[in-house]
Amino acid sequence: MTQDKPHTGDEATPATDEPRAQVEATREELGETVEALAAKADVKTRAEEKTAQAQAQLRDKASHVVHVVQDKTPEPVREKAGQGLQAARANRAPLLAAAGALIALLLIRRSRKHR
Known part of the structure; x- marks a missing residue:
């Protein structure tokens, strides 16, 4: 004969284990879905990510x-460009003053043409 164990109520029966497991799986899926939707709704972060990627x-x-360009540029041209760059760096103030004067002159000429 078989002895029956006393039922304490703490043991889970197979009939209740399966629905609980399904509920837990559904909760996990729902949590993942909510996280995915929240990420899609965060427009600022998505825009920043796309901007960083584009940069x-x-x-x-x-x-x-x-x-x-460096590979295709002949050596004498590269040397002259380097010399010009060094001269521009050494004489920034006069170069900026000349550029400012040129811009001012162009603006004055433009404003006179529109009168």
Whole structure:
């Protein structure tokens, strides 16, 4: 004969274990769905991520273009460009003054044409 164990009420029966497991799985799925929707709704963060990605792509393209131009530019031209850059850095104040004067002259001429 079999002895029956006394029922304490703490043991989970197979009939109640399955629905509980389903409820727990559904809760986890719902939590993941809510997190995904919250991430999609965060427009500012998504825009910042896309902006950072675009900046990185632009930097990569610019670097590539610089290398291509350097490779294709003849050595004498590169030397002259380097000398011009050094001269501009050494004489910033006069160069900026000349650029300002040129811009002022162009603005004056433009305003006289519109009268």
